[in-house]
Structure formats: structure tokens, C-alpha cells
Amino acid sequence: MRLSDCHNIGDLRLLAKRRLPWPVFDYIDGAADDEITRARNTAAFDEVDLVPNVLAGVAEIDTSCTIMGRRSALPLMLSPTALQRVFHWQGERAVARAAERFGLWFGISSLATVTIEEIASLVSTPKLFQLYVHKDAGLNASMIARCRAAGFDAMALTVDTIVAGKRERCARSGFTTPPRFTPSALWSYATRPRWALDYVFREKFRLPNLDTHVSEGTGRAVSIAEYFNTMLDTAMDWDTAARIRQDWGGTFCLKGVMSVADARRAVEIGADAIMVSNHGGRQLDGSRAPFDQLAEIVDAVGGEIEVICDGGVRRGTHVLKALAQGATAASGGRLYLYALAAAGQAGVERALTLLKDEIERGMRLMGVTSIEQLDREMLRQR
Numbered sequence: 048m049r050l051s052d053c054h055n056i057g058d059l060r061l062l063a064k065r066r067l068p069w070p071v072f073d074y075i076d077g078a079a080d081d082e083i084t085r086a087r088n089t090a091a092f093d094e095v096d097l098v099p100n101v102l103a104g105v106a107e108i109d110t111s112c113t114i115m116g117r118r119s120a121l122p123l124m125l126s127p128t129a130l131q132r133v134f135h136w137q138g139e140r141a142v143a144r145a146a147e148r149f150g151l152w153f154g155i156s157s158l159a160t161v162t163i164e165e166i167a168s169l170v171s172t173p174k175l176f177q178l179y180v181h182k183d184a185g186l187n188a189s190m191i192a193r194c195r196a197a198g199f200d201a202m203a204l205t206v207d208t209i210v211a212g213k214r215e216r217c218a219r220s221g222f223t224t225p226p227r228f229t230p231s232a233l234w235s236y237a238t239r240p241r242w243a244l245d246y247v248f249r250e251k252f253r254l255p256n257l258d259t260h261v262s263e264g265t266g267r268a269v270s271i272a273e274y275f276n277t278m279l280d281t282a283m284d285w286d287t288a289a290r291i292r293q294d295w296g297g298t299f300c301l302k303g304v305m306s307v308a309d310a311r312r313a314v315e316i317g318a319d320a321i322m323v324s325n326h327g328g329r330q331l332d333g334s335r336a337p338f339d340q341l342a343e344i345v346d347a348v349g350g351e352i353e354v355i356c357d358g359g360v361r362r363g364t365h366v367l368k369a370l371a372q373g374a375t376a377a378s379g380g381r382l383y384l385y386a387l388a389a390a391g392q393a394g395v396e397r398a399l400t401l402l403k404d405e406i407e408r409g410m411r412l413m414g415v416t417s418i419e420q421l422d423r424e425m426l427r428q429r
């Protein structure tokens with residue numbers, strides 16, 4: 048299977064599965080507990096039907112929109128995700144460059160494998176930095192200051208990882224940072240020589256935005272769960288969020304809000320946007336899908352704050368449904384991570400080409416020429 052044989056995000060997922068050792072693939076693909084929420088995040092879109100209008104004169108259409116004060120060519124953001132150079136040696140650089148070519152916002156994780164400064168100087172497309180609040184207050188302050196100095200356009204504070212979700216695929220495979228070659232996974236590494244050679248011979252794996260390497264914090268390779276549970280601040284609360292909003296001073300987003308009450312509090316602390324998200328089902332299994340929560344949240348706070356629907360998006364029509372429900376934009380992680388793992392920057396560009404085509408085709412078939420024309424009249428619950 049080649050990149051040109053990939054006609055949707057599902058195809059790119061299969062290509063990623065072939066290229067990656069299974070512990071790495073399962074880290075991307077997997078989620079918490081029974082992975083019910085992960086599946087529901089996508090299935091939720093299928094529970095709502097589109098009702099198109101016809102004869103709308105759709106020769107010229109405009110897919111652009113404004114997200115957090117910046118123009119975006121599509122109503123789609125690339126969510127921040129960790130460890131991208133483990134998936135493909137081009138890592139965050141590939142994602143940033145692809146986002147720039149398509150005129151999109153993208154996010155960089157606190158657990159990124161390139162520096163804040165390098166990413167900021169690499170591309171001019173709008174970018175956000177995702178902050179995990181560490182117990183070490185000095186580390187939080189230093190990341191905020193570095194993002195400000197580097198000119199990041201927004202900060203997203205992730206609020207749904209107060210403890211690590213129970214990711215059983217990772218527990219089984221023994222996936223750690225840096226990856227450890229456990230005996231049970233050895234065959235999988237050995238039969239993926241391209242990945243293994245890239246991994247061993249390209250630059251040394253690091254998490255350069257944390258003052259210490261993850262493993263140096265604990266003295267050895269650690270699982271993401273162990274990292275969250277030892278390094279992150281479990282005492283984080285609304286005062287912490289308000290303080291970080293203040294310290295940062297720029298455009299601010301809370302990532303991982305699911306309830307109306309929390310959405311209202313996000314407005315109170317002066318957030319500019321919320322990402323309605325359950326971390327792609329990787330945290331609280333049994334949590335509702337972001338798309339299912341969207342209408343309630345938009346109705347409560349949509350006039351005061353931007354509402355971004357994050358998770359489960361695999362099709363252009365999923366983006367259109369989120370927009371019709373009232374979201375400012377949709378956002379996703381795996382939709383570009385499978386593609387990155389499959390073929391680096393070319394893969395991410397393939398994923399974005401497919402999604403862009405699907406959004407454009409979907410708009411024409413829905414009879415709309417701009418995304419503002421999408422509204423709830425065009426949706427029906429099954």
C-alpha cells in the first residue's frame with residue numbers, strides 16, 4: 048500500500064500500522080480502558096444526519112473562517128500531540144510545514160520533540176502551545192516565557208489529564224519514553240527496519256521543552272502514565288488556570304472542557320476559547336463524545352467564547368456537522384498522526400488534501416458557499 052492508495056484517514060491508519068512497531072502504533076491508536084469513548088467520539092457524528100439544500104449556485108465557495116482572531120483556510124485545527132519524532136523522524140517539523148501549506152492552526156505539545164523556538168521560527172502559520180501544568184512551577188513559568196518570547200499565537204491549557212487515563216494497550220506493550228525495546232515487542236521492531244533505522248540514526252530523541260528529559264526526572268525510561276502521575280500537578284484547580292491565563296497574557300484556550308458548568312467558568316477566567324474534548328478517549332472512558340456535548344455548550348457560552356470541537360474527526364462531513372452544530376472549528380489529533388507515521392510531511396499533506404476535498408465537496412453537496420451558512424436546520428438527530 049502506497050500513499051497514493053490512501054483515499055481516506057482510515058487508509059492512512061492502515062499504512063501507519065504497517066510502518067510502525069506495534070507499541071508505537073498502539074500508543075497513537077489506543078485509548079483508555081475499553082476504548083468506548085474513543086469509538087463514540089467518531090460514532091457520535093454518525094448519529095446526526097445532514098439535510099442538504101440544492102440548486103444553491105455553489106461554483107465559488109469559501110472554506111475559510113476566523114479562529115482565535117486568526118484567519119484559517121479551513122475550519123479545522125491540528126491538535127497538539129506528544130512525541131511526534133517517535134512516529135516519524137520529521138515529527139513536529141513536518142506537521143508545522145504541512146499546516147502552513149494548508150493555512151491552518153496547529154498545536155505543539157509540552158511533550159514535543161522539537162523546541163518551542165525552532166517551531167516558532169520555522170513557520171508563520173498560527174500556532175498554539177499546549178501546556179501541561181507541572182509540579183515544578185519554575186518549569187511552567189519558563190515554558191510560558193519561552194512561548195511569549197518566541198511569538199506563539201495562543202496557549203492551550205490541558206485540563207483533562209489530572210491523572211493519567213488507564214491506557215491498557217500501552218501497559219501491555221510496555222511503551223515508554225524513550226521507547227524501550229521490550230522482548231515481547233522485539234520482533235515488531237525488527238520487522239520495521241525503516242522505522243528502526245530512522246529512530247536509531249536520526250537525531251537523539253529528546254523532550255527539549257522540559258528542562259530535563261522525562262527519563263532524567265525519574266532516572267529511567269518511563270511510561271506516559273508514570274510521567275503524568277509523578278510530574279504533573281494533581282492539585283491544579285480553577286485558581287491555577289486563572290493564574291496561568293494571567294501570566295500568559297495572550298490568547299488563551301482551555302483544552303478538555305466537557306460540561307456546561309466548566310464552560311461557564313472558562314468564560315469567567317477570561318479564556319478566549321475552549322476545546323470541547325475528552326483527549327481522544329485517552330483519559331476518562333465512558334465520557335461523552337465532544338460532538339454530543341457541543342450543542343449544550345454552544346447554547347450556554349457560544350456568544351461569549353469560541354467553542355472548538357476536538358476529537359473523533361475522520362471525515363470532512365464530521366467537520367461540517369460540528370460547524371452546523373455551532374462550533375467555531377473542529378480539531379483532531381489522529382487524523383494527521385496516522386498520516387505523519389505513514390509518510391512524514393507528505394503523509395500529513397495527503398491527509399489534509401483528502402480532508403480539504405471532503406470539506407469542499409460536502410459544502411457543495413450541502414448547498415452552502417461559506418461555512419457561516421451551516422446551521423442546525425441542516426442537522427437531524429437519528
Ligand code: FNR
Binds near residue numbers: 205
Ligand atoms: C494526544 N493528545 C494530547 N493532548 C494534549 O493536550 N497534549 C498532548 O501531549 C497530547 N498528546 C497526544 C498524543 C497522541 C498520540 C494522541 C492520539 C492524542 C490529545 C489530542 O490533542 C486530541 O485531543 C485528540 O487527539 C483528539 O482526538 P482524535 O482527533 O485523535 O480522535
